Amino acid sequence: MAVIAVYSVKGGVGKSTLAAALAWSSASVSRRRTLLWDLDVQGAAAFLLGHDRPRGQRAASVFTRDTDPAGLVIHTRWDRLDLLPADDSLREVDTLFARLGKRRRLGKLTDALAKDYERIVLDCPPVLNELSNQVIRAADLVVVPLPPSPLSRRALEAIRDELSRNHPKHPPILPVLSMVDMRRRLHRETVDEMQGWPVVPMSTHIEQMAARREPVGAFAPSTPAAQAMARVWTGIERKLCE
Numbered sequence: 290m291a292v293i294a295v296y297s298v299k300g301g302v303g304k305s306t307l308a309a310a311l312a313w314s315s316a317s318v319s320r321r322r323t324l325l326w327d328l329d330v331q332g333a334a335a336f337l338l339g340h341d342r343p344r345g346q347r348a349a350s351v352f353t354r355d356t357d358p359a360g361l362v363i364h365t366r367w368d369r370l371d372l373l374p375a376d377d378s379l380r381e382v383d384t385l386f387a388r389l390g391k392r393r394r395l396g397k398l399t400d401a402l403a404k405d406y407e408r409i410v411l412d413c414p415p416v417l418n419e420l421s422n423q424v425i426r427a428a429d430l431v432v433v434p435l436p437p438s439p440l441s442r443r444a445l446e447a448i449r450d451e452l453s454r455n456h457p458k459h460p461p462i463l464p465v466l467s468m469v470d471m472r473r474r475l476h477r478e479t480v481d482e483m484q485g486w487p488v489v490p491m492s493t494h495i496e497q498m499a500a501r502r503e504p505v506g507a508f509a510p511s512t513p514a515a516q517a518m519a520r521v522w523t524g525i526e527r528k529l530c531e
């Protein structure tokens with residue numbers, strides 16, 4: 290079992306879109322039993338898989354062990370793809386962790402979920418707090434979407450520095466250039482400079498995920514956008530094997 294965190298300190302960089310698309314690829318392309326766990330109170334991951342956010346307040350209670358995560362899991366309409374949705378209770382999750390004082394509570398839960406899943410994809414909120422610390426301790430790989438810019442490398446280094454401060458032995462970080470528009474010179478130059486970084490194109494098909502509420506691979510599998518997503522996923526699988 291491997292835990293893949295899609296994480297950045299920034300919002301609006303394509304985390305939830307990437308997390309939903311990658312989880313779908315894991316389940317449908319790699320045929321792995323996959324859980325998409327939405328840790329962001331905004332609930333975008335569930336939305337992108339066509340599910341409404343639960344009205345209850347139970348998402349955070351898995352951390353106090355009052356609720357078994359399996360009891361909150363939603364089976365999506367795609368084989369092997371399950372969803373652990375966010376709800377309003379996650380607003381208070383940071384103070385909850387502070388109160389609990391357990392450093393690996395999320396990691397213990399993902400360890401226990403290994404009996405049901407081969408891949409767990411975490412859609413993370415853009416925070417640097419005890420929740421993100423828990424995520425880093427639980428993750429086998431941290432995927433960081435970065436909009437292309439001459440500053441991409443510095444943005445990645447800033448995130449690496451932040452993680453290293455609290456986690457000297459943090460898991461490997463995989464930068465992914467997100468929302469790349471090859472018509473733009475700066476984007477092309479960034480792709481050239483960051484040789485080897487996976488690329489997600491700026492694409493109406495990817496944007497439409499939020500309107501159709503399905504992963505791009507499910508409704509437009511032969512598009513360059515879906516194929517790029519599949520390549521990002523294959524790169525992740527390769528990295529996990531290293």
Ligand SMILES: Nc1ncnc2c1ncn2[C@@H]1O[C@H](COP(=O)(O)OP(=O)(O)O)[C@@H](O)[C@H]1O
Nearest residue numbers: 300301302303304305306468490491492495496
């Ligand atoms: N590759 C892409 N091409 C076009 N639009 C995208 C792409 N990735 C994300 N978006 C759009 O950008 C916005 C922010 O994406 P989102 O995944 O919610 O970011 P985050 O989770 O980092 O806040 C959404 O409207 C989404 O549809």
Ligand SMILES: [Mg+2]
Nearest residue numbers: 304305329333
């Ligand atoms: Mg998000």
